[in-house]
Amino acid sequence: DIQMTQSPSTLSASVGDRVTITCRASQSISSWLAWYQQKPGKAPKVLMYDASSLESGVPSRFSGSGSGTEFTLTISSLQPDDFATYYCQQYNSYSRTFGQGTRVEIK
Amino acid sequence: QLQLQESGPGLVKPSETLSLTCTVSGGSISSNSNYWGWIRQPPGKGLEWIGSIYYTGNTYNTPSLKSRVTISVDTSKNQFSLKLSSVTAADTAVYFCAREEYGSGSYHFDYWGQGTQVTVSS
Numbered sequence: 001d002i003q004m005t006q007s008p009s010t011l012s013a014s015v016g017d018r019v020t021i022t023c024r025a026s027q028s029i030s031s032w033l034a035w036y037q038q039k040p041g042k043a044p045k046v047l048m049y050d051a052s053s054l055e056s057g058v059p060s061r062f063s064g065s066g067s068g069t070e071f072t073l074t075i076s077s078l079q080p081d082d083f084a085t086y087y088c089q090q091y092n093s094y095s096r097t098f099g100q101g102t103r104v105e106i107k
Numbered sequence: 108q109l110q111l112q113e114s115g116p117g118l119v120k121p122s123e124t125l126s127l128t129c130t131v132s133g134g135s136i137s138s139n140s141n142y143w144g145w146i147r148q149p150p151g152k153g154l155e156w157i158g159s160i161y162y163t164g165n166t167y168n169t170p171s172l173k174s175r176v177t178i179s180v181d182t183s184k185n186q187f188s189l190k191l192s193s194v195t196a197a198d199t200a201v202y203f204c205a206r207e208e209y210g211s212g213s214y215h216f217d218y219w220g221q222g223t224q225v226t227v228s229s
Binding site for chain 1: 212
């Protein structure tokens with residue numbers, strides 16, 4: 001079973017900051033990784049897929065990179081609407097696993 | 108616009124079977140490029156993938172729940188369903204259904220239902 005570990009668990013930042021969240025896989029997953037944003041009481045929303053592909057309609061301040069076992073989600077300039085919890089998710093042929101989440105809060 | 112809607116009892120007794128249905132509208136569940144999945148989120152915790160199904164009935168489930176999970180599809184009704192047997196309080200969660208879309212090498216969840224709260228309690 002592939003485990004996904006995100007860091008940090010909580011991140012305090014200000015509007016305009018550059019923010020980076022890391023996700024590590026317990027074994028290589030090629031580029032088969034997605035990132036989601038979730039706000040309280042809402043369903044998650046996909047931001048990135050295949051590690052670095054931006055989902056249609058998602059602002060370009062979001063970017064993703066990585067392959068193998070280490071991945072990052074970067075928000076180039078944090079906006080008020082970006083305060084939320086972010087999850088990575090791996091895909092392989094037989095399973096999907098989410099990371100434990102990173103909460104981005106206002107500093 | 109594709110929409111997914113979960114339905115089912117909000118309260119289930121311990122040791123009984125949780126049953127939920129996801130109705131897909133605005134698109135066909137028989138699409139070649141999609142899987143359909145169930146994800147849950149216990150109160151205050153993160154997301155847990157439960158399992159996914161293809162319209163042909165091919166399924167994949169998380170190992171930790173595999174013996175208790177049954178996911179099925181009814182293409183005539185454009186629905187897929189989840190059954191989780193022998194539930195305990197640990198199964199209390201918001202349950203989401205979602206569509207998996209194929210990218211250039213993998214699947215990701217691009218459309219989600221609003222989620223339904225299921226509480227396990229006597």
